[in-house]
Amino acid sequence: MNYLAIKHLHITAAVLSILFFVLRAYWSVAGSPKLQARFVRIAPHVIDTVLLVCGIILAVMIGPEQPWILAKLIGVVLYIVIGTIAIKRGKTPGARAVAAVAAVLVFFYIVGIAINHNWLSWFA
Numbered sequence: 001m002n003y004l005a006i007k008h009l010h011i012t013a014a015v016l017s018i019l020f021f022v023l024r025a026y027w028s029v030a031g032s033p034k035l036q037a038r039f040v041r042i043a044p045h046v047i048d049t050v051l052l053v054c055g056i057i058l059a060v061m062i063g064p065e066q067p068w069i070l071a072k073l074i075g076v077v078l079y080i081v082i083g084t085i086a087i088k089r090g091k092t093p094g095a096r097a098v099a100a101v102a103a104v105l106v107f108f109y110i111v112g113i114a115i116n117h118n119w120l121s122w123f124a
């Protein structure tokens, strides 16, 4: 697969990831049983794995020794960790809602890093 195809897959996975996350976070805060559906529990792992693996392949192809790529890696770990608080580890609906907003902010910080090739993201 060429670079552009992998980049396209990476961006598609990123869009699916945030859409799915917002939906699951909403269900989590609302206490909806839809969160327990088999597809809803498995699909995000598949999508996030595609996102991460494609990102790493792209990084290897263009040379990974760039600060903005490290910043994206740290960002994606934060997105996933804060995301698990929003979806399951947060004890109250309020705590899960705060974590959900924080995870979305981290996600858009990462998009800014991707576009500007700079860890300062939208502030570069």
Ligand code: HEM
Residues within 6 Å of the ligand: 007, 010, 011, 014, 051, 052, 054, 055, 056, 058, 059, 062, 069, 072, 073, 076, 079, 107, 110, 111, 114, 115, 116
């Ligand atoms: C939530 C996580 C992520 C999001 C939302 C995201 C988003 C994006 C977007 C929107 C682009 C296209 C940028 C452009 O066309 O200007 C991109 C490209 C790229 N991403 Fe990610 N990414 C994420 C995670 C990662 C990770 C973890 C890595 C590497 C370890 C990575 C490495 C790359 C590389 C190398 C490119 C290609 C840059 C280029 O060709 O201009 N991404 N990403």
